[in-house]
Structure formats: C-alpha cells, structure tokens
Amino acid sequence: MIKVHILALDNAMSSSVMGTMDIFSQAGFTWNYIMGCDTNPFFEVEIVTQQGKPITGFNNIAIHPHRAAEDIEKTDVIIISSVADFEPLSSNTQAIDWLKQHHSQGATIGSLCLGSFLLAETGLLNGKTATTHWGFAHEFQKRYPEINLRPRQLITDEGSVLCSGSCNAYIDLSVYLIQRYCGSSVAMQCSKTMIHDYARTSQAPYSVFQHNKTHSDTQVLATQKIIETQYSHSFNFNTIARNHGMSRRTFERRFKKATDSSPLQYLQCVRVEAAKKMLEAGGQNFDEISYRVGYEDSNFFRKVFVQQTGLRPKEYKMKFQR
16 A cells, blocks of 8 residues: 655644545545445555654644654655745754655655645755645745746656645645546546545636735835726826836836746736626626726737636626626
C-alpha cells in the first residue's frame, strides 16, 4: 500500500487534516462497497505531529495523531496541513528539517493552502512554480521572490513537490495524487462518490482583486483612489502622469513597483470586480454592465473578463448569482 502521512501543524484547519485522511482512505473502498465489489484500499494513511502529541487546531479543536513525525522511517507522500496563521511556520525548524530529509529519501510533498509557506521555507520550491490561497499571494511573493508563484492555479506540480490553493483544495490535491498513483479511473470514482467537481484547475473564479496599498508612494496611492472611485470614466494616463509631474514611462514604472500591476491592468481589475458584483446581483445583461463600468465595446470587455476570471460572464452569473 502507498503510505501517506499528513503533517498536522498547530492552528491547522481541521478539515485539511481529517478531510485529506478520509479521501485517501476511501480510495478503493467506498466506490467498491457501493458497487458490491470487494474493497481494496490503496493507501495507508496516518496523521503525524512533530512530538506525537495532540495539537490544537483552528477553533480550539484538538487533533490527535497516530504517531510522531520522527518515528516515520520512510513514506511515499507527505501532505502539509493548511493553517490559520502562517507566521510561526518560518521558525519551525524541526518540521522544515523533517520535510527536507524525507524529500531526499524520495517522498512526494504536497502543501495545502497556507501550508505552502512551510514548504517554501524548506527551499524545495526555489526556482519552481507554486501556488497558495489567492488572498495571501502578495505576502507569499514578498517573502519568497525566488519562487515562481502562480496564484491563479489551483494546483502546481513540480514532480516531487506540489502546492494547492485554498483549504478546500485538499480535495483537489488528494484526488490529483490518487490519479497519479492509481490512475484516472480510480480518481474519477473518488470524485463521484464525494460529489466533487473532477479536475478543477483554477481558483481565478473565486479570487477577489486586492487593492495593494501596503506601499508608501503617495502619488500612486492617489491614482489608485481615483481609479477605484471613478472606474467608469475614461482615463488618460498621460494626463495623470503629467499632473503628478512625471513622464508616462516613469509613472508606469512607479505604479508597477508599488502595486505589481500597470495602471491599465489595475483599472481593468477594478472594472472586472465591479462587473462581477453586478452579475452576482442580477437584473442587468452584460452589455449594460460593460457600459456601466466604462466599456462601450462589450465584446472587448468580455475578453478581459474571461482572461481574469477564467469564465464567460454567463458562466460566472450561473455560478455566483445570489
């Protein structure tokens, strides 16, 4: 059987621990039982903590492990739990060393949500792609510039190191690894028994544009405020640059440095967020919405919308309309 060990961290989201264990444990069992076939579990799954003692998860929930991490001689897969606070992870040298040791012995390591911060601390993601929860992408990029962060992706796969997005992506990463080890048929069976959307790839439809204002460039902050409050107006960035005593090139360079977006990209993101809210509220067609957010050409704005959300406006409306 394939050995899977789930590393439960202090302040862990309990679903990322228990849910992951349940998904791997039912592979080859639940579907077979429903279909009247002999059960044949594929995975041997255990929860581990650093000291082998219960840890306190999110919302004061005690999570009891099967054993201590240091008692594991060899494993095939390690899953790092999601946590509600990533700040203490960088000082968890025991867990970092343990992960590096088992990776060197051939283990595949996957992180769930903010567990990616601990995986990043090992250095195993340096020069590679990674993802994390979309709401913490800026913080991840700031801390680990040597990692190629792909916040739109739900899962990144670098062979022996994998990352997944939000906490609930534990289902996606577990099924993804079940497919790797057991094949597409078994993975599809697991998704059907759990009523889970198979092979999801993007967290873009769920993400919300974050107005990055953690910088101290007052002129850029002023421009951000104008864009956010007057996004339906037409913008001449040459004029805005001159009003701030800068060339267009200097203005765009400073704006990009401060916000990680060009002024045009920032404007498009603000307009897409406004359109998403209108689609969720209902009562307007996309042509009307396009005009209200500042586009006379709804076909062009439709392309921008799809590029940012991964969904056509009609699909977004069906998925999220209240």
